[in-house]
Amino acid sequence: MSKIKTFESGDLRSKWNKVDRKWFFVLKDVFVILTYGRDPNEYLKYLRRQNVNFIREWKKHVKTLLMPTTSGVQPMNCADLEGIFQIIQFISSPYIEPFKRWLSQYERILTKQRKVNRGKLR
Numbered sequence: 001m002s003k004i005k006t007f008e009s010g011d012l013r014s015k016w017n018k019v020d021r022k023w024f025f026v027l028k029d030v031f032v033i034l035t036y037g038r039d040p041n042e043y044l045k046y047l048r049r050q051n052v053n054f055i056r057e058w059k060k061h062v063k064t065l066l067m068p069t070t071s072g073v074q075p076m077n078c079a080d081l082e083g084i085f086q087i088i089q090f091i092s093s094p095y096i097e098p099f100k101r102w103l104s105q106y107e108r109i110l111t112k113q114r115k116v117n118r119g120k121l122r
Helices: 027-034 040-050 052-061 081-088 096-121
Strands: 002-007 010-017 022-026 063-069 072-079
Touching: 010 027, 010 063, 022 027, 022 063, 022 081, 027 040, 027 072, 027 081, 027 096, 040 052, 052 081, 072 081, 081 096
Parallel strands: none
Antiparallel strands: 002 010, 010 022, 022 072, 063 072
């Protein structure tokens, strides 16, 4: 199951990962939203050169998942909510705080849904 969420003017693709039982979000979309539409690949290279801790967090939290795109299904770097919070701490952007608040609200909605779903399974 895939969905698109919208933060202000940017779309954030997401996908339910059955193995981890979590929603994962396309990191390319996160980078585009938080870096004013800069080339996400170039910004990622910049972050990797600037900070060793960024690389550690990336390796710890990022999974490659198949996501639907306009060109068909493609492998995309994705992270769950916890991973996004860890990775975006290295991005310098005025959108960081509003984006964190938006993600926190979304996280609360997901938590409520999980509790309801657990109750249905019993």
